[in-house]
Amino acid sequence: MQRLRAAVIGGGIGGLAAAIALRENGLSAVVFEKAQELREIGAGVVVRANGMRALASIGARSAVGEVALPVRCRPPQMWHGDSLSPDADPHGNGTLESPVVYPAHRGELQRVLKEQLPSEAVRLGHTLERVAEDEDGVEVFFANGEHERFDLVIGADGIHSVVQGCIGEPVLPEGQGIMAYRGLVPAERLVGKAETARLCQWLGQDRYFITYPVCRGRLLNVVASVPNTLPEGSWSAPGDIADFAREYEDWHPEVRRVIDAMDHTFRWGIYDRPPLSRWTSGRVALIGDAAHAMLPYLGQGVNTAMEDAVTLGVLLAGADTGELAGRLRMYEDVSRDRIHRIQQSSRRMGRIYRDARLGADDRRERMAAELQGGSWLAGHDAERTARSALAQLVRAGRSLENSR
Numbered sequence: 001m002q003r004l005r006a007a008v009i010g011g012g013i014g015g016l017a018a019a020i021a022l023r024e025n026g027l028s029a030v031v032f033e034k035a036q037e038l039r040e041i042g043a044g045v046v047v048r049a050n051g052m053r054a055l056a057s058i059g060a061r062s063a064v065g066e067v068a069l070p071v072r073c074r075p076p077q078m079w080h081g082d083s084l085s086p087d088a089d090p091h092g093n094g095t096l097e098s099p100v101v102y103p104a105h106r107g108e109l110q111r112v113l114k115e116q117l118p119s120e121a122v123r124l125g126h127t128l129e130r131v132a133e134d135e136d137g138v139e140v141f142f143a144n145g146e147h148e149r150f151d152l153v154i155g156a157d158g159i160h161s162v163v164q165g166c167i168g169e170p171v172l173p174e175g176q177g178i179m180a181y182r183g184l185v186p187a188e189r190l191v192g193k194a195e196t197a198r199l200c201q202w203l204g205q206d207r208y209f210i211t212y213p214v215c216r217g218r219l220l221n222v223v224a225s226v227p228n229t230l231p232e233g234s235w236s237a238p239g240d241i242a243d244f245a246r247e248y249e250d251w252h253p254e255v256r257r258v259i260d261a262m263d264h265t266f267r268w269g270i271y272d273r274p275p276l277s278r279w280t281s282g283r284v285a286l287i288g289d290a291a292h293a294m295l296p297y298l299g300q301g302v303n304t305a306m307e308d309a310v311t312l313g314v315l316l317a318g319a320d321t322g323e324l325a326g327r328l329r330m331y332e333d334v335s336r337d338r339i340h341r342i343q344q345s346s347r348r349m350g351r352i353y354r355d356a357r358l359g360a361d362d363r364r365e366r367m368a369a370e371l372q373g374g375s376w377l378a379g380h381d382a383e384r385t386a387r388s389a390l391a392q393l394v395r396a397g398r399s400l401e402n403s404r
């Protein structure tokens, strides 16, 4: 049987993980990325237990472990310092007695994933313009004039996905009137002034403030959500430290000390998209933000993108071209309900985070109710779920044959 050839559009964390997963499962996969070089804006991302499990499934767990060290979470606090119980751990790790997460610098995570692929499997400077599918394959067309034919296309091109608009009515991102200040601080500047070893978060008054160590503890990543001041139509922009500090001027002194230690910050609009009616069409499938952009309140965007990669890899292993459309539909069927639940729960969690009227007790209760223990989030095993769906398909095929 000939190896199926896949084009993965987008070299973000989802696209790179998908290419690794497909190659691990016997397909050939090439990543097409519009940027001329793979370089993430300096900021962190938190990989959680379900993301680490997905990385283990594609053989990248130990390499990523070098840049995403385990970090414990301090129980969340109110803006003035009162502690919320660990039952309200918004990270939903399912192990609330030992909430451990794996923060990484995005650039480092991307680099490590890229290193798992042969260099010819990542082609930079390729901006996808359109996808044209016929009975025998899919043609991808790029802004540089190149075009190429593949057996299938994976759209991992993020919240503004061009691939999504090629397989259905384009669904536009929706803003929630919020943005995040983000940035990195050398941890040595904060010795004796702020906690730098654990993930810490403060909630209150339309805002949250989160810090966690990245780059082996050398840097502290800061992400802080505030009402949106970005100009209309702008997705990100440099930020001003003095403006940032004003947003948090009456917050706990530890928060203010972290902002004071920053040299630079940038502003990042926060958007999601309502659940799409479909993620696949024939030989084309969407993954990650292209399929299910979500608000960051459960910290699952990257983690679910990596789950998608694993699910696709397992379901496409050994498939022939005649089975492709069915296997892609299966990917969507296996994943969609869980991911839509996460998208909707992230929106509700965002409202709880930002509700100025909620005191510590009400907040704790509502967060715990939303999380329901958290194991449905971080306990998920994408590989096991996909394998059991595939086994069911095989069993159903056998019983159909036996009944003939």
Ligand SMILES: Cc1cc2nc3c(=O)[nH]c(=O)nc-3n(C[C@H](O)[C@H](O)[C@H](O)COP(=O)(O)OP(=O)(O)OC[C@H]3O[C@@H](n4cnc5c(N)ncnc54)[C@H](O)[C@@H]3O)c2cc1C
Residues within 6 Å of the ligand: 009, 010, 011, 012, 013, 014, 015, 032, 033, 034, 035, 044, 045, 046, 047, 126, 127, 128, 129, 156, 157, 158, 159, 160, 161, 162, 180, 223, 268, 269, 270, 271, 287, 288, 289, 290, 294, 296, 299, 300, 301, 302, 303, 304, 305
């Ligand atoms: C403030 C904030 C904090 C967050 N924190 C977390 C967190 O802690 N944990 C977590 O799991 N998630 C987090 N997220 C969400 C997470 O960042 C996203 O869900 C994740 O990056 C999506 O990955 P992706 O690969 O699907 O898309 P992207 O990362 O958006 O990658 C898409 C890639 O496709 C490329 N591309 C786009 N269009 C084209 C085209 N036409 N042709 C070729 N290439 C193209 C882009 O250049 C990009 O490289 C956070 C988000 C925000 C805003």
